Amino acid sequence: MTDDPPFSPALLPAGFVDLLTPDARTEAEGVATLMGVFASHGYDRVRPPLMEFEETLLAGSGATLADQSFRVMDPDTRKMMVLRPDITPQIARMAATRLGAAARPLRVSYAGACVVVVPAAAEESGRQIMQAGIELIGPDSPQADAEVISVGAEALALLGVPDVSFDLTMPPLVPALLEEAGISASVRPVLMRALDRKDAAAVAELGGAAAETLIALLRATGPADQALEQLAHISLPPRARVFSERLAATVKALRKTNPDLRLTVDPVEFRGWKYHTGVCVTVFAVGRAEELGRGGRYLSSDNEPACGVTFRPDVLFRTIPAAAPRPRVYLAPDADQQVAARLRAEGYATLGALPSGPSHGTDPEHNRAEALRLECGFLLSGATCTKLD
Amino acid sequence: MTDDPPFSPALLPAGFVDLLTPDARTEAEGVATLMGVFASHGYDRVRPPLMEFEETLLAGSGATLADQSFRVMDPDTRKMMVLRPDITPQIARMAATRLGAAARPLRVSYAGACVVVVPAAAEESGRQIMQAGIELIGPDSPQADAEVISVGAEALALLGVPDVSFDLTMPPLVPALLEEAGISASVRPVLMRALDRKDAAAVAELGGAAAETLIALLRATGPADQALEQLAHISLPPRARVFSERLAATVKALRKTNPDLRLTVDPVEFRGWKYHTGVCVTVFAVGRAEELGRGGRYLSSDNEPACGVTFRPDVLFRTIPAAAPRPRVYLAPDADQQVAARLRAEGYATLGALPSGPSHGTDPEHNRAEALRLECGFLLSGATCTKLD
Structure with a gap:
């Protein structure tokens, strides 16, 4: 034992907070509003548990979450259980098991708390994070990608979140391009980091046969219509082109239902996207560093196509007016x-x-x-x- | 490693479940209904975190929860954190720290998930338990005890829970009586177990000077008015009498606001009441084994008088009609x-x-x-x- 200073009873572990009124109420009512919009689009609410066996939760698309998961032993089975760091892999598990025979498209919604070992760098909100989201399982189409973003946008609008921006990316595009351009596996990680830093000089140096294309891609970012216009003029090898066209088709499908949405595109961005296989979206409020939510396309358990979007009610409630108190x-x-x-x-x-x-x-x-x-x-x-x- | 059978991806640890629609929705909407009633009586919502340091959560009234708490190490501080098995001790902590200067009576409400290592015997509902409740901190009076029960009763009525019974007990009465009657400390645990079993023969044998009184108390149970009538005729030593009169005064205060409430009294019952110092209540639906909720009087952090009641939305939702689906x-x-x-x-x-x-x-x-x-x-x-x- 060390000579610790006297322990304050008010002290909570870093990343855990007490919410008081009105914040606790604003958050709870915000979740209810989100869930109401999700339900109105046919997304049925499910509630997976806070803990699962490590073997199930961290299988498949959950494997990338291993570092972020607190573990305890189940005294019953002596197997390790994890406190969920994310709900999406639980939905993937349910879609393949209890909901395996349910009609597709399968639309589900969920809300609940998660715990991560280390919070993401930009997040003040800590290690207990709230999630409220939807998953659309079965179809693999630009319309499906667009639907989850559109439903999410409607929910944020109803909450009154101001100046929301949906930033679209296509994480598998660059890896496909590097492979098709024959960039050697040893160079790829360095090149990826240079792309991540938007370091055009390094990209020019490392990019080999793909250098010119990559630099053009780096420039094809910004407001969606303008970025896609540039992207359309970049000559891409076949697999990369499929991804690029899918990104454009998703924007087109979204524009049809939500002509006024603030959309940006960055075809090179891939950071933070781990198990994703198609269009991804990060949701911001203009002028705020923290993400309001994120989502994208992935393969659910049993390799079934799926996409979804997850919001962070604990972050959202700081962007909206406090719930009106009862007089x-x-x-x-x-x-x-x-x-x-x-x-x-x-x-x-x-x-x-x-x-x-x-x-x-x-x-x-x-x-x-x-x-x-x-x-x-x-x-x-x-x-x-x-x-x- | 042992030769385990192949692991099913559908398997969850014992006591953890996936809720689907409509159950997940019924539970969430039930919580919202409860919280609405609590708010309408001035109980302000707070949201303490899922995890805390062991040193804070298991201090004071939380100490009795140590066996029920999963622990993990905080990689930051190398201190042990616990996954909360109960929210009430967190409210007690908040009342003494961030809400220490707030006006009294302090009325707070909360809803959230807890995890216990081993579920209570009678509970099918497992190790992840939901709690939604209120705490009334500051006043120590029959009216305060009655208020939390009355608000709880209103919430259950609005939810449509049928045939609710509020079973009142006074856990400190018997210990006070045994002490005042000079029952030796070595006999008390055996005698308490006999009382717990309602074993009149053993109580007569072990009860010494208190035997007659204890057997009379064993009979003074049942519908509140009848039980209190009997209780009033039992001659009790001073401290035991204070507890008995307080129980009667609480019933009287409750009858004033809720004349039709189904109330029972058992002055001898103490099982499951650990840190409680006054009137306690267990809430049942007639004909169901599982508790819908429980509550009682205790000393909050800093020994401040407090009482509260906590419901179990995961149990409640099985007693009410499923939430009507959207067409x-x-x-x-x-x-x-x-x-x-x-x-x-x-x-x-x-x-x-x-x-x-x-x-x-x-x-x-x-x-x-x-x-x-x-x-x-x-x-x-x-x-x-x-x-x-």
Whole structure:
């Protein structure tokens, strides 16, 4: 044992926080709003558990999450369980097992907490992260990619998140291009890092036969229509071209349903996309560093095509106005309980008087003082509700 | 490594489950209903984290939870963190720290998941348990005890939980009586077990000077009014009498606000009550073994008086009708998107057509078949919504 300083009971582990009112309520009501929009598009809610066996959760597309997962031993089976760092792999598991025989397209939604060992660099929000999202399992088409983004955009609009930007990428494009251009496997990681830094000089030096194409790709970024226009003029080998055309088709499908969406494209971006096989999206509020959400196309368990988008309610709630509090009414001891019930039904919060001394409840001035002390804007005595100022 | 049988990807650790629709939705909407009632009585929502340092969470009233807590090491500080097995100790911590200066009575509400190492014997619901509850911190009075039960009863009534029974106990009564009657410390545990089994013969044998009183107490159980009538006639030593009178006063306060509540009293029952210092309540649906909730009086951090009640949404949702599903509308490729949006706003779920082959969307019979396959009762083509049969 070391000589630790005295331990503060208020101390929480880094990355874990207490939310108070109104934040806790804003988050909960925000989740309810998101889930309502998802349900209105036929995404059925599921609730996978907080913990699973390591062997199932970290199989397949979950393997990339191994570093981010807290593990404990199940005393029953002596197998390792993980605290989920992400819900999407759980949905993939369910889609292949209990929902394996459900009709496709399979649309599911979910909301819940996850825990990661180390938070992503840009995130102030820590190691307990909230997720609320949708997965669309079965179809592999630009319309499916567009649907999840479109439903997500509708949910954010209803929440009132301002200045949302959907940044589209195609992570498998560059790897396909490097392979098709015959870039040697030993150079690829260095070249990928140079692309990640948008370092055109290094790309020119390392890119070999693909250098010119890669530099053109680096420039084909920005607002979607302009970036796709540039992308269309870049000559790509066959597999890379399929990815490029799919990106363009997804934007086209999205424009059809959401002509006013703020869309950007970066065909070279791949960072943070691990198990993804097609169009990916990162959602930002303009001017904020933290991601509001992300999603993309991947192979679900059993290699079934799937795409989805996951929002971070704990981040979202900081971009929207706090949930409006219920106006508070202090109930004097003689308050008419039927009137109090009616006030609650109308959206007020009623706070009952509780005995606190011999003068309890007999003195109107005492009731008024109690009401003000408890931040009540109204006082109900008998059947009379008075606004306090 | 042992020769394990092949591992099924569908296997979850014992006590963890996947909820599907409608269960997942019924649970989430049930939680929202509970939290709405709590808020309407001035209970402000807070959201403590899933994990805390062992030193804080298992201090004070949390100490009795040590056996039930999964632990992992925080790689940052090398201190042990626990996955919370219960939310109430977190509220006690918050009440003494960040909410230490907030006005009293402090009313807070919370909802979230907990994980216990071993589920309670009678519970089918496993190791991941949901909790949604309220805590009333500051006042120590029968009216405060009654308020949390009354608010809980209102929430269950609004949820539509049938035949709810509130079973009141006073866990510190018997220990006080045994001490006051001079029962030796070595006999007390055996005697307590006999009381727990309602074994009148053993109680008569072991009870010494308190035997007659204890047997009378064993009989003073059942519907509250009848039990309290009997309790009032039992002669008790001073401290035990204070507890007995407090139990009666709490029932009286509850009867005043909730005359029709189904209340039972068992002054001898103490099992499962660990850190409690006053009236406790267990909530059942008549005819079901599982508890719907429980609560009681305790000392919060800094020994501040507190009482609360916690419900188990995962248990509750099995006692109420499933959340009504949104009627489903299949959107043919030519569906009018404004009509679709209006249908969603009116409570329908609209499922967009997604390309699945060359015949996509041109054939009314294909659309109708797709709608039925996806369990849609309606088909929207153009601006025309048709009910399918």
